[in-house]
Amino acid sequence: MAGQVLLKIVYLLVCRMLGLAVLVFRGNRAKDAELLVVRHENAVLRRHVNRVRYEPADRIWFTALARLLPRRRWTEVFLVTPATLLAWHRKLAANKYDTSNRRQPGRAPTAPSIARFVVRLATENHLWGYRRIHGELAKMGVAVAPSTVREILHAAGIDPAPRPVAVQLCVPGISSMALTSRVALPAIRP
Numbered sequence: 001m002a003g004q005v006l007l008k009i010v011y012l013l014v015c016r017m018l019g020l021a022v023l024v025f026r027g028n029r030a031k032d033a034e035l036l037v038v039r040h041e042n043a044v045l046r047r048h049v050n051r052v053r054y055e056p057a058d059r060i061w062f063t064a065l066a067r068l069l070p071r072r073r074w075t076e077v078f079l080v081t082p083a084t085l086l087a088w089h090r091k092l093a094a095n096k097y098d099t100s101n102r103r104q105p106g107r108a109p110t111a112p113s114i115a116r117f118v119v120r121l122a123t124e125n126h127l128w129g130y131r132r133i134h135g136e137l138a139k140m141g142v143a144v145a146p147s148t149v150r151e152i153l154h155a156a157g158i159d160p161a162p163r164p165v166a167v168q169l170c171v172p173g174i175s176s177m178a179l180t181s182r183v184a185l186p187a188i189r190p
Contacts, residue, residue: 033068037077040065054080059088110148117142118152130160 040061044054054062066074066085074082114137121133128136130150137144150160 030069030073033065034073034077037062037065037069041079060092063089063092110144110152114142114144115152118144118149119156119158122153122156122158127162129162 040058044058062078062080063085066078066089069077071082074085078085118133118137121136122128125132130153131146133153134144134146134149137149153160
């Protein structure tokens with residue numbers, strides 16, 4: 001029994017001496033990285049009383065420092081497995097190339113202020129069609145396509161191309177059929 005205890009003490013002393021020898025011959029960069037890892041782990045352990053939960057900032061920090069250490073030392077330095085470190089790194093790299101939040105292809109939507117202005121022009125000028133409204137917008141420097149004006153009016157429930165209401169003229173000698181034909185009307189002199 002005493003021999004086993006002595007053997008265990010000698011084994012631990014030899015392991016510590018070899019660890020010290022490795023520490024002496026190791027480069028400063030690896031020492032500094034390991035020191036930063038240990039300091040950060042201590043800060044994390046102080047924040048959490050029960051279970052250690054790494055926040056995204058902690059994961060980024062550990063994956064960045066893991067690149068400075070040899071991979072065979074990861075199990076000794078980090079509280080997580082090397083597979084976890086690699087999974088964190090893969091997730092960080094995948095976030096860089098994630099395109100789900102980027103703008104979708106196609107034409108950008110029309111600004112709401114322009115859409116409100118188109119509807120206002122149409123309601124204030126009942127006889128203007130979408131082409132006339134487009135022309136007025138172009139004069140003001142607003143770049144919008146005629147089809148867009150038409151879609152805005154259609155979505156607002158306004159007829160994009162209103163038909164002029166037939167005007168009843170009380171002029172003798174002109175029938176209502178002459179108003180609808182393309183024949184030029186005679187000039188009326190008072």
